[in-house]
Amino acid sequence: MDRWLCAALIGYALTFTFSKPMTIQQWLLLTTLVAVLSWRRFGIRRYTSVLGCILCGIAWGSGNAYLHQITLITGDNMGKTVPLMMTVTEISQTQPDFWRIQGTVKSIQNQRLSIPATVRLSWYEPPTQISPPQAGTTWQFQARLKAPQGVRNDGGFLYHRYLTGQKIHALGSIRSGSFVAGEPNYRQRVYNRLAAFEKNLSQFGILQALTLGERQALSAEQWQTYQRTGLAHLIAISGLHLTLVAAGVLWLSRKAMRYYARSRSRRETTNSWVWATCIALTVTFFYAGLAGFATATIRAFVMFSVVIIHKYFALHTPSSRVLLRAVAVVILAHPLAPLQSGFWLSVVAVATILLMNWRWPIIQGRWRGVRALWRLELTLTFAMWPLTAMWFGGLPILAPLTNLVVVPIVTFWVLPLSLLGLFSLVVNAETISLWLFRIAELPLSYAEPILSYLANSSWQWLPAHLTGPIISLVVLVLTWVWPWHWRYKISCIAVFCLGLVIRYQLHQYDTQVKFHILDVDQGSAIVIAQADEAVIVDTGANWELGGNMAERVILPFLQQHHLTPVYAFVSHTDNDHQGGVATIAARFPALRWFGSGHGLPCVAGQTGQWRRVAWQVLHPRRVTNNEHNDDSCVLKFMIGESSVLVPGDITKRAERSLLAHIAPVQADILVLAHHGSNSSSENYFLQAVSPYFAIASRGRNNAYGMVAEQVKQRLEALSIRLVDTARGGQITVTFDQQKWWIDQPWAGTNRAWFDADN
Incomplete structure (x- = not known):
């Protein structure tokens, strides 16, 4: 059976390399091929079952991919405000000026969807007279829908993959909404009652994450502290927590059953193991339900169930085969789980533990328990090094030590007392519940200063670009x-x-110059790189609710490519161009700035040379703070015989001024002014520049209609090819000694189906 299972998993894995899901016709053709090959005359009937299992795996993987894609909301419903009816399925994430709501949508514009879609909506500055939507209730929203996409850049978080793994079919922003019907579900009611303790508990965010799997009460500082000390897995309900609960319930249940079966007649009629496992499965199922049946809890519950079934039927199976079967059941329950980092972290962790038990001798002697735990933590940290470097940007060097100390505290103190506190809250014993929560948080409060110190110490964090x-x-x-x-x-x-x-x-002697136009949604950010140095032009936007594109895109990109910026230009003072200045300046204090009141002014006539790149400022012709679009710093970069023109957000007025002063605007590549707005890129300006390619730096779901249809028509009439960050992400222009070429490393056309441009 395991051979067939391996074959099915191989077929399933192959579907993640397909550029698009298989059609029914292709699947039937493959089925016919397997049937023909199984004919006796070919002499391979013994392999027919394996081929059939591979086909089943392909059918399962490709079928779920096809189902996800046809559920995506497309067409006339995208990019405009439409009425929709949503049943809220998740606890809403709330901040003072922002709500994030997720649920299933069955009808849009009073038209019923054939397959309900999962939609995640953002409500900015919601009205104060209504309460946030509760899980289990139905609401009528006026919302502007957009494709489930995110920015795509080297070193950055691929949000679109996360959305696909979560089976989210559309994003959107709410314009207005009203309650329709329904009552909050049980999990929402427990959440509401627990939220009343927030002001009384200093570690409320961590306790809420441990009991309900909700991390919205965690501050950014707390999350960073636990991530950079290797303890992030402790503040989300995962396999570790579910296993601890199951083990504790098993132990208590067996003790209780043995006490119950003290008489001989009861011992002969009662199987304590069966009753204990049934109770443990029931409790862990409800615990997973409290966590909202998140992917991590489903995965852990399935694996625990598979192990229990093997024990119940006395199946003497190697642990590696149990893991194989558990992974297969997880994929059946959640077919898109491999697109989530938690799936691989769980599989690697369990596989590492199995390998240790298989090949390594059992530790004997004094302190063997502590020594065994230390060896386990050290091995797990080392085994997960590649995954943590890829997904979290580095490796906490002291993770084995912090886990050795903190994991037992959470295991035997914080988690049991927190669950008892939650149980007391459910049975209306609020006073006892608060008392238990306060005792549970004590060790976390004492450990917080030490963990914060370690998290802020650069010596204990090994960045990914150094590994x-x-x-x-x-x-x-x-x-x-x-x-x-x-x-x-x-x-x-x-x-x-x-x-x-x-x-x-x-890398130090690399002579290629790479001109990276980064995907920063509706904004602009360019990194010009050679060897280990770089020049930055614009820094993307920042958000009032916190964060900016410099943190999310530019800094990870620089780390990924081992780059240190030496110059930075800010074309003008609009937020979508200078929003990340403070973040980059703090990270690189020696960086030399030009324009928009940062460092030297940006004025026509300035020139400079950096490695193979010569740069020249063409506009404005007087010293300004670059506060207006037409005062944007217009830059021309020359790399050998090739050139790139970056005009900022200038409009037709500034374009005409450039031509009137006979500015040398001719270039091989033009970054479209104002993200492709029709207020710029007039026909005569495009003729004067005469580029081979025009590049649009804009957001996939921008509300301004960029790139304007008129601009596209003018580009097409002049045979200028358009390349768009909104369709494929980051754009890289590579300049060699004799030639140059354009590439989009994250474009969906070059990658698997889950990277498609929706």
Whole structure:
């Protein structure tokens, strides 16, 4: 059976390499091929079952991908405000000026959808006279829908993959809304009662995350502290928590059943193991329900159930096969789980533990429990190094030590008392509940200053860009955990370190110039790179509710490519161009700035040379703070015989001024002014620039209609090709010694179906 299961999982994995889901016709063709190959005359009937299982895996993976794509809301409903009826399924995330609401939509514009879609809506500055929508209730919204997309850049978080893994079919912003019907569900009611304790508990956010799986009460500082100390897995209901609850309930249940079966007649008629496992499964199921049946809890519950079933039927199966079967059941329950980081973290963690139990001797002697736990934490940290470097941007060096200390505290103190406090709250014993929660948070409060110090210490955080390519890390980890002689492990580490040194030296002598137009939604950010240095032009937007594109995109991009910026230009003072200035200036204090009141003014006539790149300012012709669109700093970059024109947000008036003063605007590549607005890019200006390519830096779901249809028509009439960050993400122009070319590394046309441009 396991051979067939492996074949099915291989077929399922293949579907994640498809550029688009298989059609019914393709699937029937493949089925016919398998049937023909199974004919006796071909002599491969013994392999027919394996081929059939591979086909079943392909059908399952491709079928779920096809189902997700046809559920996406498209067409006339996108990009405009429409009425929709939503049943709220998740607890709304609320801030003073922002609500995020998620639920299922069955009708749009009074038209019923054939398949209900999951939609995530944002309500900015909601009215104060209504309460946030409660999970379980139905609301009527006027909302502007948009495609479930996010920015796509090297080193950044791929939001569109996260949305696909969560089966979210559309995003949107609410204009107005009203309650229709329904009552809050049980989880929402428990959440509301627990929220009353927020002012009485200093660690309320962590306790709420442990009991209900809701992390919205966590501050940004708390989340960063736990992430940078390797403890982030403790503040979300995951396999660890579910396993602890199950183990505790099993132990208590068996003790209770043994007490119940003290008489001989009861012992003969009562199977304590069966009753204990049934109780444990029931309790863990309700615990997963309190967490909203999140993917992590479903995954953990399924794995626990598979283990219990093997125990119940006395199936003497190797642990590796139990893991294989558990993974298969998880994929059946949640087909898109591999698109979520938690799935791989769980699988790698369990596989590492199994490998340790299989090959490594049991620790004996004094302090064997502590030594075994230390070995486990050290091995898990090392095994997950590639994944944490890829998804979290670095590795906390002290993670084994912090886990060795904090995990037992959470396991035997915080989690049990928190669950008892939640149970007391459910049975209306609020006083006892608050008392238990206060006792539960004590060790967390004492540990918080130490954890904050470690999180803010740069010496204990190893950034991803210093650890080498992810593939090299995977090879290094595999060679270290593989059971062979230590001299081979030392040799592999030496080769790995030597490779990093050689790679670093080659990077220093790289002569290629790369012009990266980053995808920062509705805004502008450009990074010009050669070797390990860079020039930045504009910094994207920031948001009133916190965060900016510099944190989300530019800094991760610079880290990914090992770049240190030496110059930075800010074209003008609009938020979508200068929003990340403070963040970048704080990170690189030696950076030299030009324009918009930052550093030197940006005025026509300025020139400079940086490595192979010569730059020239063409506009404005007088010193200003670049406060208006027509005062934007217009830059021309020359790389050998090639050139790029970056005109900021100038309008037709400034374009005419440039031509009137005979500015050298001709360029091979033009970054469209004002993100492609019809207020710019007049026909005669495009003729004067005469570019081969025009690049639009704009948001996929922008409300301004950019790129304007008139601009597209003018570009087409002049045979100028348009490349768009909203369709495919980051754009990279590479200038070699003799030629240049344009590439979009994250474009959906070059990648798997889940990276498609919706």
